[in-house]
Amino acid sequence: MHTVVTQKDTEPDAADGYVVAVRALCEFTAKRGDLDLRFTPSPTALEGIAGHAAVTARRPAGYQTEVTLTDIHGPLRVRGRADGYDPAANQLEEIKTYRGKLDAIPANHRHLHWAQARVYGWLLCRKLGLTEIRVALVYFDIASQKETVFVETQSAEALRVHFVDQCERFIAWAAQEIAHRGARDAALTALAFPHPSFRPGQRELAAAVYRSAVAKRCLMAQAPTGIGKTVGTLFPLLKAWPAQQLDKIYFLTAKSAGRQLALDAMTTLQAPLRVLELVARDKACEHPDRACHGESCPLARGFYDRLPAARADALDAARLDKAALRQVALNHDVCPYYLSQEMSRWSDVIVGDYNYYFDSSAMLYALAEANRWRVSVLVDEAHNLVDRARGMYSATLDQAAFDAMRRGAPAPLKRVFSRIAKNWKEIKAEQTAEYTAHATLPERFIAALEQAISQMTDFVAEYPDAFAPETLRFYFDAMHFVRIAERFESHSIFDVTLGSRTRSTAPNAVLCLRNVIPAPHLAPRFARAHSVALFSATLTPAHFYSDTLGLPESSARVDVASPFAAEQLQVRAIADISTRFRDREQSVARVVDLIAAQYERAPGNYLSFFSSFDYLAQVAGAFAARHPSVPVWEQARAMNEADQQAFLARFAPDGRGIGFAVLGGSFGEAIDLPGTRLVGAFVATLGLPQLNAVNQQMKARMHAVFGAGYDYTYLFPGLQKVVQAAGRVIRGPDDRGVLYLIDDRFARPEVRRLLPAWWQVDVMRQRDA
Numbered sequence: 001m002h003t004v005v006t007q008k009d010t011e012p013d014a015a016d017g018y019v020v021a022v023r024a025l026c027e028f029t030a031k032r033g034d035l036d037l038r039f040t041p042s043p044t045a046l047e048g049i050a051g052h053a054a055v056t057a058r059r060p061a062g063y064q065t066e067v068t069l070t071d072i073h074g075p076l077r078v079r080g081r082a083d084g085y086d087p088a089a090n091q092l093e094e095i096k097t098y099r100g101k102l103d104a105i106p107a108n109h110r111h112l113h114w115a116q117a118r119v120y121g122w123l124l125c126r127k128l129g130l131t132e133i134r135v136a137l138v139y140f141d142i143a144s145q146k147e148t149v150f151v152e153t154q155s156a157e158a159l160r161v162h163f164v165d166q167c168e169r170f171i172a173w174a175a176q177e178i179a180h181r182g183a184r185d186a187a188l189t190a191l192a193f194p195h196p197s198f199r200p201g202q203r204e205l206a207a208a209v210y211r212s213a214v215a216k217r218c219l220m221a222q223a224p225t226g227i228g229k230t231v232g233t234l235f236p237l238l239k240a241w242p243a244q245q246l247d248k249i250y251f252l253t254a255k256s257a258g259r260q261l262a263l264d265a266m267t268t269l270q271a272p273l274r275v276l277e278l279v280a281r282d283k284a285c286e287h288p289d290r291a292c293h294g295e296s297c298p299l300a301r302g303f304y305d306r307l308p309a310a311r312a313d314a315l316d317a318a319r320l321d322k323a324a325l326r327q328v329a330l331n332h333d334v335c336p337y338y339l340s341q342e343m344s345r346w347s348d349v350i351v352g353d354y355n356y357y358f359d360s361s362a363m364l365y366a367l368a369e370a371n372r373w374r375v376s377v378l379v380d381e382a383h384n385l386v387d388r389a390r391g392m393y394s395a396t397l398d399q400a401a402f403d404a405m406r407r408g409a410p411a412p413l414k415r416v417f418s419r420i421a422k423n424w425k426e427i428k429a430e431q432t433a434e435y436t437a438h439a440t441l442p443e444r445f446i447a448a449l450e451q452a453i454s455q456m457t458d459f460v461a462e463y464p465d466a467f468a469p470e471t472l473r474f475y476f477d478a479m480h481f482v483r484i485a486e487r488f489e490s491h492s493i494f495d496v497t498l499g500s501r502t503r504s505t506a507p508n509a510v511l512c513l514r515n516v517i518p519a520p521h522l523a524p525r526f527a528r529a530h531s532v533a534l535f536s537a538t539l540t541p542a543h544f545y546s547d548t549l550g551l552p553e554s555s556a557r558v559d560v561a562s563p564f565a566a567e568q569l570q571v572r573a574i575a576d577i578s579t580r581f582r583d584r585e586q587s588v589a590r591v592v593d594l595i596a597a598q599y600e601r602a603p604g605n606y607l608s609f610f611s612s613f614d615y616l617a618q619v620a621g622a623f624a625a626r627h628p629s630v631p632v633w634e635q636a637r638a639m640n641e642a643d644q645q646a647f648l649a650r651f652a653p654d655g656r657g658i659g660f661a662v663l664g665g666s667f668g669e670a671i672d673l674p675g676t677r678l679v680g681a682f683v684a685t686l687g688l689p690q691l692n693a694v695n696q697q698m699k700a701r702m703h704a705v706f707g708a709g710y711d712y713t714y715l716f717p718g719l720q721k722v723v724q725a726a727g728r729v730i731r732g733p734d735d736r737g738v739l740y741l742i743d744d745r746f747a748r749p750e751v752r753r754l755l756p757a758w759w760q761v762d763v764m765r766q767r768d769a
Contacts, residue, residue, distance in 0.1 A: 017072070018174040021082030022119050024371075029169040030115035031197035033108030034294030035303035035338055038464060040201035041457040043097045043142045051097035055147055056084055069123035073167040076174060082198055083138075084119040085539040091134040091151070092121050097381040099142050100461025108304065113137055116200045119166060122159035131156050143458050176315075177346075180274075184348065185242040187272045193235060194268050200563035200733075201227040205535070208558040210236035213244055213376055213531040218551050220382070221541040223560040224756070225727040230265040231537050233378050234349075236534075238271055240376075245532060247373035250364055251351045254384035256641075257670045262351045262380070263321050276343050277321040278352030284322065284337035286330070299335040306332045307342065316342050345371075354385060358525055359392045360483065365525060374530045381670060382534035383720050386548050389518035393492070395484040397477060399424055400499070405470040412459060416452045423448050427496060428509040435693035437495040442511075446485050449478050473758035486515045490705065495696055514694070516701045519550025526552060537727050538720045540754055566760040569730050570738040576765040579685050580743075584615055589741060591684050593621045594766055595658065598738065599630060604679035605651045609663040609725045613637055620660040621686070631657030635667060651677045663687050669724040674731040680738040681729050686745050719754040740769070 043051060056065050063086050070079035083092040094117035098105060112139060121135040198206070205223045212219035213236070223229050237249055251262045259277055266275045282288065287297050294301035310332035317324045320343060322336075327674025329336035344350060344367060356364040357377060368375050379385060402424070406417045423445040430436075456475050460467055467475065488494065492515045499508035515521070526532050527547075537543050542557055567721055579592050595608060610616040616634065624632050633650050636643065644666050650657060654676045661667040663685055689695050710731045722741070731735035745751055746764045755761065 008287060017075035017077055018178060019077045022078060022116055025078055025166055025170055026112060026119060028348060029166045030112050031304040032111060033304055035300040035335060036106055036294060037292035037446040041099045041461050043099060047142050048097045051142055052095050054145060055095050055138055055140050059086060060436050062087055069120060069127055071123050071126055073164060074171055076171060082124060085124060089134060091136050092124050093136045093138050094120060095138045097140045097142055099457060103138055118159055118162045121154055122163040125156035125159055144739060150161040171248055184272055188241050193273055199227045201560040202232040203341050204560050205232040206236040207399055209233050209533045210240050212533055212556055213237055213240035216531055218526050218555040219533040220539055220542060220545060220555060221533060221535040221558045223535055224562040225537045226731045227563060230261045231268060231649055233533055233535055234265050237376050238331060245374060246376055248375045249349045250357055250375055250377045251349060251355055252354050252390060253380045254354060255670050258380045259351050266349060273348040275319045275349045276347035278340055278350060278356055278736055279322050281337050286513040299333060303334050306334050310334045310339055311342060354388050355392060358389055358522060377529045377532045379534040381536050383536045383538050389522055390515045393484060393515040393518055393521045395481040395513045397481055397511045402474060405474045408468055409471055410466055413455060416455050420449045420452055424509060431498055434498050437493050437697045441485055441488055441494055446482060449482055453478055488513060491520050516698050517548055517705060519548055523550035538723045544716045545710060564730050564758055567759055568736055571759045571761045572769055573741040573761050573763045574766055575744050575763050577742050578744050588618050588622050590766055591619050592626060594769060595623060595682055603656050603678060605655050605726060606658045606680045607678060607683040608658055608660050611663060613662055615718050616660050616662055633659050635661040635665060653677055659760040663725055664721040668721060671728060672731055673728055674735060678729055681726055682740045682742060683722050684742040686743050688714045689717060723756060
């Protein structure tokens with residue numbers, strides 16, 4: 001095992017110069033050839049550690065492991081730990097673990113391995129005063145426990161020349177990094193707020209974010225829509241950067257609209273920073289019909305040969321958003337997605353989705369860990385993180401998909417798949433209801449999965465192209481299921497759902513490891529960061545988010561008062577209409593009358609929110625039939641980005657009409673319709689999650705842990721969506737509008753307590769509205 005770049009490694013020092021680990025140096029200078037992402041099973045981190053231990057345990061007495069080495073060349077201090085050294089044989093060893101066929105290891109990987117081994121060889125020659133040394137690459141097969149050793153005898157002088165060559169190829173980059181960091185920190189020290197003054201509430205938010213960075217702790221900030229939260233959180237972190245010696249800021253969002261706001265804010269701030277936008281692989285891929293390797297994709301062919309020039313050009317673009325990075329990549333004929341991965345190492349502010357830091361295999365978290373970066377994290381619209389994190393730490397296996405995959409699976413795997421099928425049937429046979437939650441995991445089933453994963457791993461290592469896409473999909477799903485099972489505790493539920501049956505088939509059984517409380521998984525991510533600020537207009541009640549997300553006890557809280565006055569928004573709670581499922585059909589005509597009456601009084605653009613697409617269609621259809629002269633447009637299921645933009649474009653300034661949308665969907669948050677683009681909203685639902693067996697089980701688990709199962713499962717998440725949707729109406733100090741809360745439960749004190757304090761809610765009946 002080798003060390004990686006530490007915090008000291010990444011910060012230039014007057015005495016040490018620029019400190020870089022051997023592995024980081026060689027990955028920068030010695031990678032060449034194609035990008036090759038054909039799936040090959042590689043050892044896990046734990047298997048790699050065990051493999052190194054197995055090799056070194058075979059060595060004779062006197063064998064040295066983890067040998068600390070260092071040398072200086074110009075401004076560079078290169079350091080690392082060699083895997084092993086046998087003084088009796090004068091042999092330095094670099095150990096690499098693998099699975100499958102040794103000759104399947106690509107030539108460019110072997111080239112990198114030799115580069116590292118030779119650098120370690122020179123460092124050891126220098127340390128011990130040797131004139132020559134045997135340098136060995138030891139490849140250890142995890143499956144067979146067999147090692148293959150390649151040895152070369154090198155003179156110290158030849159190794160020194162190799163070392164100098166690697167350093168010289170990195171020095172210019174290191175000097176550029178030192179200069180960039182110096183200029184960046186000086187500019188951030190002098191950075192001024194980009195506007196003549198702060199908006200009301202914005203200064204309070206900025207001060208809280210700054211204090212949290214200085215105190216190195218988490219902050220939960222509830223701040224109303226319209227005060228400029230994006231600039232109000234980025235600016236103070238940039239000001240804190242030099243003194244806190246930050247390496248990166250991660251700005252994490254739930255939706256693409258949030259990414260764009262962050263990118264625009266960085267442009268407004270005009271700080272001399274490298275800003276990078278990360279987008280999903282499927283959205284960045286130029287050749288989705290090609291495989292990710294040089295024999296298939298032209299942008300993978302010779303990727304590492306062209307990467308240095310592309311990387312250098314990318315730094316000339318201050319803002320590497322999706323379009324800019326794509327242009328740089330295509331100018332150099334390299335893959336945009338993997339260029340963005342590389343630029344994550346050299347950018348200052350990285351804007352991307354939550355999963356890049358919080359997921360179980362999150363790239364930005366892994367990079368921060370490996371490089372010991374000091375990162376501050378901003379979590380935009382943080383109320384979304386609860387549900388998103390639940391999805392990250394849940395796992396599902398579908399029997400129907402397994403059965404379909406099994407029919408076409410390679411013959412050598414039939415037996416182990418039969419064992420899985422047998423265990424699956426046993427689980428299903430125990431089902432006495434369509435849905436059942438279990439207190440314990442199906443240990444025999446998981447053991448069968450583990451055996452199948454092992455055999456599939458060995459098989460695909462031997463025959464890399466043998467798996468059809470559905471077989472590979474099951475392989476990944478099974479590994480994820482087993483990993484989540486290893487984390488299974490009281491924060492999750494194991495449940496089985498029986499699907500529909502046909503005359504010729506038995507019901508399908510879907511197995512789910514369902515995370516309910518993501519706190520245990522997220523807590524280490526919060527602890528790893530230098531500081532974290534979670535912000536949203538809806539983080540009430542605070543204890544719900546603190547409990548479910550796992551914020552440290554030392555976390556701070558700020559609740560920024562709204563800059564808006566009660567007179568700007570007329571809030572009317574209609575106490576004599578029920579939108580409960582059993583009452584929806586009879587409520588349709590009354591809701592239509594309510595919307596029509598308000599539109600007649602004050603024609604303009606309105607948004608109406610409903611609990612489901614079915615309810616939406618009933619009300620929209622009835623309204624259009626009774627009021628055909630009023631323009632109406634509806635949210636459809638699975639709208640693409642172009643359709644969503646077309647929906648929003650209907651809200652023209654001084655326009656007239658009514659948009660119908662689903663609460664909690666694309667138009668319930670993160671959209672901006674200021675002024676007369678939107679003059680009112682109707683929310684015909686309390687927003688409660690659907691009453692079903694899964695949510696009832698979650699309610700029971702929440703009650704067992706927090707003692708407030710209904711509130712944590714239904715009420716708090718429901719009201720959060722209501723407040724978010726209502727926040728679309730008042731976006732600025734000059735906006736005026738009206739909000740109808742249509743359900744008798746809005747009249748209850750325990751519900752109104754969860755609504756924004758600046759609202760003045762008038763409880764009335766339909767005929768009085």
